[in-house]
Amino acid sequence: MKMSFYLMRKILATLAVSALTLSSFALPLEAAEPPPPPPFKQWLEDLKAEASGRGISNELLDRALSDIKPITRVIELDRRQPEFSMTFWSYLTKSVNAARIKKGRDMLVKHKALLGRVSKALGVQPRFLVAFWGLESNFGTYTGVFPVVGALVTLAHDRRRPKFFRDQLLAVLQLIDQGNFSDDVKGSWAGAMGNHQFIPTTYRDFAVDFDGDGKRNLWRSLPDIFASAANYLHRSGWDPKRTWGREVKLPKRIDLAVTGLETLKPLAEWQKLGIRQMNGGPLPKVDIEASVVLPAGYQGPAFLVYKNFRTVMVWNRSIYYAIAVGHLADRLVGAGPLKTKKPIKDVALSRRDVMDIQRRLTALGFDTGGVDGRVGPMTRKAIKAYQSSVYLPADGYPNMGLLERLRGA
Numbered sequence: 001m002k003m004s005f006y007l008m009r010k011i012l013a014t015l016a017v018s019a020l021t022l023s024s025f026a027l028p029l030e031a032a033e034p035p036p037p038p039p040f041k042q043w044l045e046d047l048k049a050e051a052s053g054r055g056i057s058n059e060l061l062d063r064a065l066s067d068i069k070p071i072t073r074v075i076e077l078d079r080r081q082p083e084f085s086m087t088f089w090s091y092l093t094k095s096v097n098a099a100r101i102k103k104g105r106d107m108l109v110k111h112k113a114l115l116g117r118v119s120k121a122l123g124v125q126p127r128f129l130v131a132f133w134g135l136e137s138n139f140g141t142y143t144g145v146f147p148v149v150g151a152l153v154t155l156a157h158d159r160r161r162p163k164f165f166r167d168q169l170l171a172v173l174q175l176i177d178q179g180n181f182s183d184d185v186k187g188s189w190a191g192a193m194g195n196h197q198f199i200p201t202t203y204r205d206f207a208v209d210f211d212g213d214g215k216r217n218l219w220r221s222l223p224d225i226f227a228s229a230a231n232y233l234h235r236s237g238w239d240p241k242r243t244w245g246r247e248v249k250l251p252k253r254i255d256l257a258v259t260g261l262e263t264l265k266p267l268a269e270w271q272k273l274g275i276r277q278m279n280g281g282p283l284p285k286v287d288i289e290a291s292v293v294l295p296a297g298y299q300g301p302a303f304l305v306y307k308n309f310r311t312v313m314v315w316n317r318s319i320y321y322a323i324a325v326g327h328l329a330d331r332l333v334g335a336g337p338l339k340t341k342k343p344i345k346d347v348a349l350s351r352r353d354v355m356d357i358q359r360r361l362t363a364l365g366f367d368t369g370g371v372d373g374r375v376g377p378m379t380r381k382a383i384k385a386y387q388s389s390v391y392l393p394a395d396g397y398p399n400m401g402l403l404e405r406l407r408g409a
């Protein structure tokens with residue numbers, strides 16, 4: 001799993017999307033708060049004992065944890081949910097803008113030789129390495145200001161995701177003990193570090209010493225920074241011979257049930273179904289499989305996405321993020337903006353609206369995986385199933401029209 005301070009709030013936003021009234025539901029409007037954490041002093045002693053049992057030196061534990069306290073601001077950021085979801089268009093506009101494209105192109109030229117060496121060694125095209133760099137830390141200009149140990153102590157002690165953050169905390173303590181970085185290392189409020197915002201277990205498993213100085217420095221060594229990102233992608237299944245996908249034209253009549261990442265077909269089959277490149281030309285005649293995704297519903301842009309798109313989603317599970325990485329990478333080497341025009345009116349649902357959709361779908365027998373105000377894969381699947389049941393275009397996309405239909409059901 002991968003997290004980013006720069007993108008965490010966006011990532012939470014991008015995932016957000018019966019005559020029964022709200023009072024008919026037993027669930028509260030807001031998601032339930034986790035239970036209170038255990039007494040901190042005893043919890044910390046137990047943590048030290050576990051860390052010591054894993055071979056982490058007592059000297060480091062005493063130095064790094066002796067005066068540690070939970071950081072209130074970290075909990076505030078962890079709990080904060082945006083009131084309004086971010087639409088695909090608003091996300092893409094913020095992520096792939098003129099300034100970032102220009103800076104990325106400059107970085108491709110400036111570091112051409114190094115990126116070429118990394119690409120040859122690890123099989124990831126330079127434009128993608130720079131695109132990830134731009135989205136994760138704005139090319140290294142912001143890598144976080146929170147003490148990573150303190151942030152992870154806070155989140156591991158908290159009860160929302162204690163096991164995940166305890167694992168990250170133990171990993172970062174081990175990394176410090178091994179001399180990878182100092183115990184006052186800074187990062188995001190969620191414990192992500194460096195130019196590509198690796199969480200500790202990702203750093204542990206994928207960071208590499210490409211400059212040969214005996215350190216894996218993801219803050220100041222560009223060879224290590226680029227090579228570590230490339231190693232993560234390479235070991236996650238990146239195909240250096242292929243791109244990520246492309247914007248495509250759908251035929252006027254297509255069964256929207258075949259859209260979504262759950263459906264994989266060879267390009268030849270998509271060609272037979274009438275899908276074409278944006279200039280009207282045929283799809284490439286290559287033997288690869290692809291899926292069609294509709295991030296803004298059937299009236300928005302359509303993308304035919306390949307294996308590398310799924311690899312981007314190993315890095316970050318947001319479809320919006322994966323499209324932004326691919327589109328930015330294309331723009332860095334001269335491609336133009338999307339051909340599909342942004343709608344004049346681009347309305348975002350509020351988190352309460354999304355929760356209302358989830359409640360009403362659940363009441364009608366469509367499992368959304370819970371009522372949390374976030375539009376994840378299960379919620380999209382439930383929307384798609386409901387749309388099919390009432391003969392609506394089954395694109396799995398939540399919007400105000402869907403909510404109004406559900407309110408009148």
